[in-house]
Structure formats: structure tokens, C-alpha cells
Amino acid sequence: MSKFIGLVRNEHMKTFRRLSTWILLGILLGMFILIAGITKYYAEDGGNWRQSSEQQVAELQKQAEQTEDPVYAASLQEDMAVLQYQLDNDIAPIQTDSVLGFMLDALLNCGPFLIMFIAIIAGGMVSNEFSTGTIKLLLTKTPSRFSVLTSKYVSMLFTTFLFTVAFLLFSFIVGVIFFGFDGLTASRVVLDNGEIVKESGLGALSRDIGYGFIQVAFYGTIAFALSTLFRNSALAIGFSIFIALFFPTISYLIARYDWSKYILFNNLDLSAYTPGNTPIVDGMTLGFSVVVMLVYFIIITAITWLSFIKRDVTA
Amino acid sequence: MQKQPAVEIKQVTKVIRGRKIIDNINFSIYPGEVFGFLGPNGAGKTTTIRMIVGLMGITDGEILIKGNSIKTSHGAAMKHIGAIVENPEMYKYLSGYLNLVHFARMSDNVDKKRIDEVIELVGLKNRIQDKVKTYSLGMRQRLGIAQALLHSPDVLILDEPTNGLDPAGIREMRHYIRNLAEKEGLAVIVSSHLLSEMELMCDRIGVLQHGKMLGVQQVHELSSEQTQMVSFQVEPAEQAAIILRDMGSKKPQMKDDKVLIELTRDEIPVAAAKLTKEAINIYGIQAETKTLEDTFLELTGGKEIV
Known part of the structure; x- marks a missing residue:
């Protein structure tokens, strides 16, 4: 040995x-x-993540209304759901x-x-x-x-x-x-099979x-x-x-x-x-x-x- | 030499893709002797050596190292062997010392002291901490020998040990190999395609051709029954030839002012005494030993010597 x-x-x-x-x-x-x-x-001076997340949600919303592709719309909805969950539960994104x-x-x-x-x-x-x-x-x-x-x-x-x-x-x-x-x-929030998972x-x-x-x-x-x-x-x-x-x-x-x-x-x-x-x-x-x-x-x-x-x- | 052989090669045959590379060879090597393996390139010298050290499988037959079969008990057999197969390839990006540490770890009972001892033995002390890539071929050769001797083997196998060495290096190597056999009692196997070199280095020489062992020849000691050509430098030569006519098995020959006659070792002084008695002036007597080259040419039929 x-x-x-x-x-x-x-x-x-x-x-x-x-x-x-x-x-x-x-x-x-x-x-x-x-x-x-x-x-x-390239990092933005992200002093307040809430503000930027809210801004992102608004932007995604606008895009979702404009698009005619249902698949793309669905993916936008998912992204929005994640952001919204983070905002609602006060979890800062990484x-x-x-x-x-x-x-x-x-x-x-x-x-x-x-x-x-x-x-x-x-x-x-x-x-x-x-x-x-x-x-x-x-x-x-x-x-x-x-x-x-x-x-x-x-x-x-x-x-x-x-x-x-x-x-x-x-x-x-x-x-x-x-x-x-x-x-x-820090915690991460992901969407898994339509369900929000926090890890x-x-x-x-x-x-x-x-x-x-x-x-x-x-x-x-x-x-x-x-x-x-x-x-x-x-x-x-x-x-x-x-x-x-x-x-x-x-x-x-x-x-x-x-x-x-x-x-x-x-x-x-x-x-x-x-x-x-x-x-x-x-x-x-x-x-x-x-x-x-x-x-x-x-x-x-x-x-x-x-x-x-x-x-x-x-x- | 009735000692237990160090290496026994018994009816060894090697077949590669249906071709017989080695055909039923048999020989033994004893402790304290240098055995030369002679043959033209492609005769199967390296293949035989590779089989002895277990790099190649044996198709048929058996090779025993101190009684251990290389086939079935590799570890026990290899414990007794130190080998350099073809060139002494080492890890070039490591120092000579680390190369030896590497091989020491692969063997039993090799400590730091033994490593230093071997370095001293091969005379590499001053350069041992340098990387191997900075070494000359002669130094690599010595490091190769150090590696082979590290675990104090009983059998040393050197494939073409003087390849690429300069005359001084060849001399040194020859001296070194003789020393190991005579003083340390090692059985040394060397291979070469150079006759002259083998003659100076070996006790016995086995001639290999087309994978067959043509014969094993004793190099130095000629037995007393064996005849050799003796030349007498005498005057008058004609008269001397007549006097020596009834000696030897063949008729004496005249060559310039010399008389050539085939005699056994014991007959030489007898012939000299006879000539003196007849008042023939003797200026020189020379035993013209049948050189290995003659034997080799005889054995191989004078063809395909490389």
C-alpha cells in the first residue's frame, strides 16, 4: 500500500x-x-435593487403586451414572476x-x-x-x-x-x-416547472x-x-x-x-x-x-x- | 560455472501477427558473467530483451529470473532486474535526483543513503540537481545505469549500452560493466551489433539471427584442446617449416618470412623448443586467435552483418 x-x-x-x-x-x-x-x-451602481427590479418588471410588462409570440410572452411572464416574488418577499437578487x-x-x-x-x-x-x-x-x-x-x-x-x-x-x-x-x-430565486423555488x-x-x-x-x-x-x-x-x-x-x-x-x-x-x-x-x-x-x-x-x-x- | 543461473531462457518463442520473431531460443546467464547478445539489426535482440523484462509477452516457453517466472510472478522477478531498454530515457523536465527519487519509490528498501551511494558510484554528484534536459548523452547513460542499480539487482540488462557514446565513453562503460560483473557478481546482459566491442566486454556471446540462436561462444579462455593458428617469425623459414611438418594436424604454411601452423596451446612451447634445438633463429611467436569476427562470419554465413 x-x-x-x-x-x-x-x-x-x-x-x-x-x-x-x-x-x-x-x-x-x-x-x-x-x-x-x-x-x-460595466456594473451599474445598484444602490437600490428594489428600484431596478421594479423598473425591469415594468419593462417586461411592456414587452409582453407588444409581442405576438406566445412562447416569448410566457418566458417574459416567468421572469416577471421571479422579480415580483423577490420584491414581495424582500429577497435581494444576487x-x-x-x-x-x-x-x-x-x-x-x-x-x-x-x-x-x-x-x-x-x-x-x-x-x-x-x-x-x-x-x-x-x-x-x-x-x-x-x-x-x-x-x-x-x-x-x-x-x-x-x-x-x-x-x-x-x-x-x-x-x-x-x-x-x-x-x-444571498439567496437565489428560480422558477422550476412553473413553481417559485428559493434556494x-x-x-x-x-x-x-x-x-x-x-x-x-x-x-x-x-x-x-x-x-x-x-x-x-x-x-x-x-x-x-x-x-x-x-x-x-x-x-x-x-x-x-x-x-x-x-x-x-x-x-x-x-x-x-x-x-x-x-x-x-x-x-x-x-x-x-x-x-x-x-x-x-x-x-x-x-x-x-x-x-x-x-x-x-x-x- | 556450475552456479545457479541468474536468468534462464527456456524454449522461448515470440509470434507477432503470425510471424515468428523469436524461434525457440534457449540459454542461461550466470552470476558474475557478462553475456553479449550479438546480431544484426532486426535479428530479435531487443525483442528478446523486452521479453526478459516483461515489456512483451512470451508466446511460448518460459523465462526465469532467479527462479521466478516473469510471466506469473512479475514483481518477484523484476526485483532482481535492473534494465535500460534501448536509450536511457528519463523525465527530462525533472532533475537527475528527482528521477532517481521517482524510481526509488517504485522499489523496495531504497532509502536516501542508497540514492546518494549510486550517484557517487556513477560519478554524477556535481550535476545531479540539474534538469536531465541539460545532460549530455554520456551523462544520461550514467543516470540510466544509476536507475538500474538503485535497488541492488542481481541481473543488469543493457540494450546497446555504448550507442552514441564517444570512444572515451565506450571505454569507461566497458570498464564499468566488467567491474560490476567481476566485483559485484552481477549477471550482465548486453546487446550490440558491434563485434569488436562485445569481444572486449563479454565473457560469452550468443549470436542471434532471424530470431534463432546460432550459437553461444566463449570469448576469452580457449580450452587446451582447441587449436589456433600460430605464426613463427623465424629464419630460415623454409627449414623451420620442414621441422614443424610433423606437428599439428595440418601442414604448415609459408607466408613471407613467417611459418603458420595450427597448434593447440600446449604444443606451442614444444614447437619452440624444437626450433631452438635445430638452431633456427626465432624472432617472434604469435598466437593468431581466431577472432570473434571469424566466428561470427562463420555462424551467420558472412551475410547481413550490420
């Missing part, structure tokens, strides 16, 4: 002694600073230029970058050993191939965790620097970051598996990022077919089941997605580990 911990530490050393890993973290921080700067620059608002925005907008960064790291973990030839040293020591691959995977999960923590920490620090610490107690902003953030971690870790797993199967980092990284970026479009196009709910990539974003969101195919549930993910996970890891253990090393 102590040897296995040693193997994981080795993988960590290899990830974090690389300049590229720190560049990725630097990009993340830079992105947050940029977004915070823009947000601060401001974009507050720490919590910034953190929620950062997660929504920069979450996909986290997938990209982890795909870059995971996609190189095994294939880089093959391309540099170091795999020959790695596999001619006492640890079995199974332990070597498993240690790499555990290290990948831990790196994903560290990046997620860094994501939260960076967004919090940048938020505090730009907007000042103003508490994390704590911090609670929503924790839940979404948790789901985000699962999603990122799964994309990491896919990149890791491709990296092991094809021994080619470009393919592993490219495919994972391509799917992460373009699948939403594909998904939208095939959503009318019921079978599309069995596609793995339709099940990776569990935040689809949080209040205010709807899953891509009707009838999908959180439990369904978890089961689909588990089944794919077992198939992917079985193929990956088996191939790594059995195949000849000719690098």
Missing part, C-alpha cells in the same frame, strides 16, 4: 513539476481577473458584482475550461510515457501494470480535485479583491461545483482512457475537448429521438436536474443519469485496464 502511495506521489510530481500545469492554473486566474474587471467596469454572484458566474462561464485543462493533463498521462520512452522504465520495476495505471488514474482524479479547489479559491479571492467581501448569504446561493454553488467535479472527472476519465488505448496525446486531448465543446449542439439536434438519452455525453451534466433547468430528453432523471454514467464507466475502465495490462510495449 505504501508503495502504491509512492506511485501516486510520483505521478503528482510529474504533473506539478511541469511548467505547463502551472500555465494552465495561471490562465484560469487570468481569466477570472479579466471577467471580474469587465464585470466591475448581484453580479458581489463575491457570490461572481463565483456563480465564473462557474457557469469558465466551467468548460476546467474540462479542457483536465483533458489536457489526463490526455497526456499515459501517452507521454510512451512517446518519451519512459514507459519502459515504469514497467520494468516491481509494481504491476495494474498498479501503475491505477496510480496514474488516482493521481488524475486528485489533480481534478485540486484544480476544482483552485477554481473555487481563485474565483473567491478575485471576487473579494474586485468587489469586496459582502457575505455569502441559498452558497448551497447552489456547492452543489453545482460538486456536479461540475463529476463532469470534469468523467471527461478526464475519457481523455485518460483514450490516452492509454491509442498512446497518442493529441487524439486523446482533441477528442475530449471536441466532445465537450460541440456535443451540446449535436445533443440539441438529436434530442427528439428518445434513444439519445442513452448517449453518455447527455448524462454527464447533472446540473440539468437542478431547479430551473430541464434535462435534454423528457423523462430523464438524476438516478437514470447516474446509472448510465456508472455503466459507461465500468465499460471504459475495463477496456482501458485490460488493454494496458495485455499489450506489448514497443515504444
Whole structure:
């Protein structure tokens, strides 16, 4: 067991002694600073949220009367209902230029970058050993191939965790620097299936970051598996990022077919089941997605580990 | 050499996509000897080495490292092996020291003291904290050896150890390998396609061609029954040839002012005494050992030497 911990530490050393890993973290921080700067620059001096909310309701009302599109009108009505509920119950909306608002925005907008960064790291973990030839040293020591691959995977999960923590920490620090610490107690009001739901902003953030971690870790797993199967980092990284970026479009196009709910990539974003969101195919549930993910996970890891253990090393 | 072999290769065959890369080879390597693996490129040297260290599967047969099958007890077998397969590839963005820490964590009972000991042994003390990307090939080669020796193995496997080294580096490496075998009692397996080099480094040489082991040849000790070509630099040569006619199995040959005759080791002083008795001036006697190159050419039929 102590040897296995040693193997994981080795993988960590290899990830974090690389300049590229720190560049990725630097990009993340830079992105947050940029977004915070823009947000601060354009933020209205919202001294009184009641006034602006009332103004918004009035504007929405006017638009709703003018439009002839019933769908659009319905969405306007929903927005108005939320604003009205906040006014009636004296719940201040989460401001974009507050720490919590910034953190929620950062997660929504920069979450996909986290997938990209982890795909870059995971996609190189095994294939880089093959391309540099170091795999020959790695596999001619006492640890079995199974332990070597498993240690790499555990290290990948831990790196994903560290990046997620860094994501939260960076967004919090940048938020505090730009907007000042103003508490994390704000609540958010959303309309879920025509019903008003009030939830704590911090609670929503924790839940979404948790789901985000699962999603990122799964994309990491896919990149890791491709990296092991094809021994080619470009393919592993490219495919994972391509799917992460373009699948939403594909998904939208095939959503009318019921079978599309069995596609793995339709099940990776569990935040689809949080209040205010709807899953891509009707009838999908959180439990369904978890089961689909588990089944794919077992198939992917079985193929990956088996191939790594059995195949000849000719690098 | 009736010791327990360090490495036993028993009827090993390797088939890749229906092609027989290695065809039923058999040999053993003993502690304290340097075994050379010779053959033209593509003969199957690297494939055999990869099978010994478990990088490639064995289609048929068995490889035992100190009695442990590489197939069924990888961990126990690998404990005894230190290897560099082809080039000494290390993590270039890590320092030499961290590379060794990395491999120390993969082995049992390698502490900081042992790491320092090995660094001292390969003479990398001054540069060990530098990143490997700044190392010369010779230094990488040494770091590779340090990595291979870290867990005090009984068998050292070096695939083309002198590849890319300059003459001084080759000498150093040769000296080093001999030392490990003679002083530390390691069984060393080296592979090469360079004959001259192997001759200086190895105790025994196995010649591989087209995946078949053509023969295992002893390099240095020639047994007393074995004949060798001996040249006598004498005057007058014609007379000497007549005197030596009844010695040896074949007739003596004349070449310039020398007489060439095939003799066993024990017959050489006898022949010299005979010549002296007949008042022939002897200026030199030289045993022309059949070089490994001759053997190699004989074995491989003089073709396809790279």
C-alpha cells in the first residue's frame, strides 16, 4: 500500500513539476481577473435593487403586451414572476458584482475550461510515457501494470480535485479583491416547472461545483482512457475537448429521438436536474443519469485496464 | 560455472501477427558473467530483451529470473532486474535526483543513503540537481545505469549500452560493466551489433539471427584442446617449416618470412623448443586467435552483418 502511495506521489510530481500545469492554473486566474474587471467596469451602481427590479418588471410588462409570440410572452411572464416574488418577499437578487454572484458566474462561464485543462493533463498521462520512452522504465520495476495505471488514474482524479479547489479559491479571492467581501448569504430565486423555488446561493454553488467535479472527472476519465488505448496525446486531448465543446449542439439536434438519452455525453451534466433547468430528453432523471454514467464507466475502465495490462510495449 | 543461473531462457518463442520473431531460443546467464547478445539489426535482440523484462509477452516457453517466472510472478522477478531498454530515457523536465527519487519509490528498501551511494558510484554528484534536459548523452547513460542499480539487482540488462557514446565513453562503460560483473557478481546482459566491442566486454556471446540462436561462444579462455593458428617469425623459414611438418594436424604454411601452423596451446612451447634445438633463429611467436569476427562470419554465413 505504501508503495502504491509512492506511485501516486510520483505521478503528482510529474504533473506539478511541469511548467505547463502551472500555465494552465495561471490562465484560469487570468481569466477570472479579466471577467471580474469587465464585470466591475460595466456594473451599474445598484444602490437600490428594489428600484431596478421594479423598473425591469415594468419593462417586461411592456414587452409582453407588444409581442405576438406566445412562447416569448410566457418566458417574459416567468421572469416577471421571479422579480415580483423577490420584491414581495424582500429577497435581494444576487448581484453580479458581489463575491457570490461572481463565483456563480465564473462557474457557469469558465466551467468548460476546467474540462479542457483536465483533458489536457489526463490526455497526456499515459501517452507521454510512451512517446518519451519512459514507459519502459515504469514497467520494468516491481509494481504491476495494474498498479501503475491505477496510480496514474488516482493521481488524475486528485489533480481534478485540486484544480476544482483552485477554481473555487481563485474565483473567491478575485471576487473579494474586485468587489469586496459582502457575505455569502444571498439567496437565489428560480422558477422550476412553473413553481417559485428559493434556494441559498452558497448551497447552489456547492452543489453545482460538486456536479461540475463529476463532469470534469468523467471527461478526464475519457481523455485518460483514450490516452492509454491509442498512446497518442493529441487524439486523446482533441477528442475530449471536441466532445465537450460541440456535443451540446449535436445533443440539441438529436434530442427528439428518445434513444439519445442513452448517449453518455447527455448524462454527464447533472446540473440539468437542478431547479430551473430541464434535462435534454423528457423523462430523464438524476438516478437514470447516474446509472448510465456508472455503466459507461465500468465499460471504459475495463477496456482501458485490460488493454494496458495485455499489450506489448514497443515504444 | 556450475552456479545457479541468474536468468534462464527456456524454449522461448515470440509470434507477432503470425510471424515468428523469436524461434525457440534457449540459454542461461550466470552470476558474475557478462553475456553479449550479438546480431544484426532486426535479428530479435531487443525483442528478446523486452521479453526478459516483461515489456512483451512470451508466446511460448518460459523465462526465469532467479527462479521466478516473469510471466506469473512479475514483481518477484523484476526485483532482481535492473534494465535500460534501448536509450536511457528519463523525465527530462525533472532533475537527475528527482528521477532517481521517482524510481526509488517504485522499489523496495531504497532509502536516501542508497540514492546518494549510486550517484557517487556513477560519478554524477556535481550535476545531479540539474534538469536531465541539460545532460549530455554520456551523462544520461550514467543516470540510466544509476536507475538500474538503485535497488541492488542481481541481473543488469543493457540494450546497446555504448550507442552514441564517444570512444572515451565506450571505454569507461566497458570498464564499468566488467567491474560490476567481476566485483559485484552481477549477471550482465548486453546487446550490440558491434563485434569488436562485445569481444572486449563479454565473457560469452550468443549470436542471434532471424530470431534463432546460432550459437553461444566463449570469448576469452580457449580450452587446451582447441587449436589456433600460430605464426613463427623465424629464419630460415623454409627449414623451420620442414621441422614443424610433423606437428599439428595440418601442414604448415609459408607466408613471407613467417611459418603458420595450427597448434593447440600446449604444443606451442614444444614447437619452440624444437626450433631452438635445430638452431633456427626465432624472432617472434604469435598466437593468431581466431577472432570473434571469424566466428561470427562463420555462424551467420558472412551475410547481413550490420
